[in-house]
Amino acid sequence: xxxxxxxxxxxxxxxxxxxxxxxNPACTDEVVGTIPRMAAGDVDAVVRAAGDxxxxxxxxxxxRRFELIVGxxxxxxxTDADRLLTREHGKVLADSTRELKYLDYxxxxxxxxxxxLAEGDDLGDSGTHRTRVYRDPFGVIxxxxxWNVPIGMGVITVAPALxxxxxxVAHVPVTAPLTVMKLFGQLAAALPPGVLSLISSPDTKxxxxxxxxxxxxxxxxxxxxxxxxxxxxxxxxxxTTITLELGGNDxxxxxxxxxxxxxxYQRLVAAAFPFGGQACIALKRLYVPAARVGEVAEGLGAVxxxxxxxxxxxxxxxxxxLHTAAIRTRVSRLIEEARxxxxxxxxxxxxxxDPEKGHFLLPVIVSGVTGASAVVREEQFGxxxxxxxYESLDEAVAMANDSEFGLGSSVWSSDVDRAVALxxxxxxxxxxxxxxxxxxxDGRAPWGGVKQSSVGRGGANRAGLEGFTEAHAVTVPSxxx
Numbered sequence: 148x149x150x151x152x153x154x155x156x157x158x159x160x161x162x163x164x165x166x167x168x169x170x171n172p173a174c175t176d177e178v179v180g181t182i183p184r185m186a187a188g189d190v191d192a193v194v195r196a197a198g199d200x201x202x203x204x205x206x207x208x209x210x211r212r213f214e215l216i217v218g219x220x221x222x223x224x225x226t227d228a229d230r231l232l233t234r235e236h237g238k239v240l241a242d243s244t245r246e247l248k249y250l251d252y253x254x255x256x257x258x259x260x261x262x263x264l265a266e267g268d269d270l271g272d273s274g275t276h277r278t279r280v281y282r283d284p285f286g287v288i289x290x291x292x293x294w295n296v297p298i299g300m301g302v303i304t305v306a307p308a309l310x311x312x313x314x315x316v317a318h319v320p321v322t323a324p325l326t327v328m329k330l331f332g333q334l335a336a337a338l339p340p341g342v343l344s345l346i347s348s349p350d351t352k353x354x355x356x357x358x359x360x361x362x363x364x365x366x367x368x369x370x371x372x373x374x375x376x377x378x379x380x381x382x383x384x385x386x387t388t389i390t391l392e393l394g395g396n397d398x399x400x401x402x403x404x405x406x407x408x409x410x411x412y413q414r415l416v417a418a419a420f421p422f423g424g425q426a427c428i429a430l431k432r433l434y435v436p437a438a439r440v441g442e443v444a445e446g447l448g449a450v451x452x453x454x455x456x457x458x459x460x461x462x463x464x465x466x467x468x469l470h471t472a473a474i475r476t477r478v479s480r481l482i483e484e485a486r487x488x489x490x491x492x493x494x495x496x497x498x499x500x501d502p503e504k505g506h507f508l509l510p511v512i513v514s515g516v517t518g519a520s521a522v523v524r525e526e527q528f529g530x531x532x533x534x535x536x537y538e539s540l541d542e543a544v545a546m547a548n549d550s551e552f553g554l555g556s557s558v559w560s561s562d563v564d565r566a567v568a569l570x571x572x573x574x575x576x577x578x579x580x581x582x583x584x585x586x587x588x589d590g591r592a593p594w595g596g597v598k599q600s601s602v603g604r605g606g607a608n609r610a611g612l613e614g615f616t617e618a619h620a621v622t623v624p625s626x627x628x
Contacts, residue, residue: 151180151231153325156332156345158200159192161185167349169325172237172468173458173505179234180325185348190356193344194316197287198362200341201314205284209264212310213257219337220250220306223330230460232298232326237467237506238422239459249299250330252607253306256590260609264311267619277623282616284312285364285388289357291378293369294320294470295425297327303594304367305331307611309343316344316363318354322471358382365389365615369427372599379602390603390614395554395596396526398432398547399583400569402540402560406439411559412446418557418583419532420451420510423466425474428555428577428584431527434543437536444493444514444534451510454496464499468506469529475506478529481522482511485533490516518546526552540569548574554596557583576601 155161166181204212229243236243267281288308292301297320308315319327324347335343346353358366358381367390368378375393382389399418405411418430435443459467469475486492491514498507510530513522523533537543547556556575560566563580570578576596579587593610595601604610 148177148234150178151325153180153182153328153332155183155185155347156328156335156343157189157193158196158341158344159189161189163189167321167347169235169322171234172470173500175472175504175506179231182321182324182328182347185346185350185353187350187352187356190346190353190360193346194287194357194360194362196341197314197316197344200339201284201286201312204314204339204342205312207312209261209310209312212312213253213261215338216306216309216334217253219334220253222337223250223333225250225330228326228330231329232323233459233467235323235325236294236297236422237459237470239464239467240462242422243459246296246298249302252302252590253310256606256608257307257310257612260612263609264612272625275625277625279621281619281621282311282612283619284616286313287362287364288313288315288615289360289363289366290315290317291354291357291366291368291370292317292319292327294323295422295427297323298330300369301327301331303607303611304369304605305343306607307605308367308615309338311612311615313365313615314342316346316357318357319345319347321347321349355381358387359385361385363387367605367614368392370394390605392427392595392601392605393599394427394526394528394552395600396431396524396550396552397428397555397557397575397583398434398550398573399430399557399559400537400540400543400547400573401433401435401443402558402562402565402569403436403439404561405559405581406435406443407561409446412443412450414582414586416447416450417586420466420530421585423469423508423530424532425470425528426584430532430557430583432523432547433532433534434537434546435534437538440514440534440536444491444512447512447532447534448493448495451495451512454510456496456498456507456509457500458505461499466496466510466530468500469508470506472506474529475508478508478527478531481525481527482513482531485513485516485520485522488516488520490514490520490522518549524550544569544572551599552596553598554600555579555584557581557587574598576604
């Protein structure tokens with residue numbers, strides 16, 4: 148296939164020469180496409196153009212902004228966008244096709260908040276004052292989006308930020324920029340120039356220049372804890388507010404009664420291995436009754452046995468490669484450390500590809516491990532799931548909470564009330580009952596976690612709109628005074 152050459156989306160001319168190559172993780176000698184090389188010095192002009200555009204954009208009513216955003220989204224030409232996403236990311240085509248459905252999120256979860264966004268909250272009359280709290284845009288927002296769900300996470304951050312009246316400069320992942328540039332570039336072209344700009348660069352100074360720019364009043368970052376800490380440091384001198392979504396090490400607690408349903412294994416596998424486990428809300432630690440660890444490991448293995456790992460564009464392939472060589476190296480290390488420590492490591496499926504040409508790993512179930520093992524303590528972000536036994540529900544909760552992360556979690560039981568009671572004891576921003584991650588998400592709910600997983604909340608919903616606005620209280624004396 149010929150490389151796709153896609154421009155960055157900015158209202159200014161860039162100064163740097165050359166291009167950045169984007170490679171196919173299923174065939175690393177294939178260049179999927181290119182984007183222009185960008186210099187850190189270009190960021191100032193892009194942000195200033197966004198600041199100029201923002202004032203006119205904010206002057207429109209929320210209803211009018213919504214009309215323009217939705218009109219642009221519904222007119223997008225998504226032809227072959229899923230194939231392009233698979234080629235640059237690695238996920239199987241069916242997953243890429245499903246990801247494009249996130250483009251429906253503005254209509255599904257933002258429209259109902261237009262009146263609130265325009266009129267704010269009326270606090271009523273206290274007897275001495277009447278107060279209404281309005282939501283004002285920050286101005287220019289810097290958004291740094293992740294590579295693993297570039298369209299989905301792009302939509303649930305960019306859409307509410309724009310609807311709130313901000314201009315957005317989004318730094319998209321340099322290892323998977325092409326589909327975002329193609330689709331969101333159309334969105335930017337349908338809006339007033341400068342309201343939405345899309346940049347990307349392997350030079351970390353470009354993202355740093357965006358975060359540190361004095362006109363950027365809020366930064367939303369989705370990615371690793373290490374980079375999130377850098378973002379927080381860079382934003383601090385200017386007191387720029389931040390929202391950080393930093394991943395998780397999601398536990399699931401399976402109660403004894405849930406194992407009576409044999410379909411649970413299919414659902415647990417779907418929760419743990421979406422695009423090879425490369426999801427912040429993938430199931431990453433599975434806690435089950437100690438006497439049934441072997442049974443559960445075998446049940447999961449039976450579901451994983453038919454897995455075909457390879458190029459995600461091929462219809463027979465059910466799991467694509469990992470996104471980068473570094474991710475594969477890290478996940479392989481965790482697996483080998485567990486094996487060396489005496490854990491049982493069972494590998495499933497078949498590789499239908501050249502192992503020297505792509506970042507491939509077969510899915511793995513690890514059993515006979517404790518919470519001290521690195522494969523349990525670290526977020527794997529790959530196709531490996533440890534199964535850990537518990538003797539009591541108190542122990543299960545203690546082990547589930549024994550993590551620096553607290554993004555998603557799940558509890559599985561035929562007794563929903565029992566499951567909810569246990570869920571309330573888990574330290575997480577989101578807990579699903581009898582589902583996990585993609586199968587359990589309610590788009591109306593705030594997106595985010597506790598502890599090291601998040602600072603703030605987001606989503607293409609009211610929580611997201613609140614996160615991209617500042618409260619503005621307007622108070623007048625009561626009429627009786």
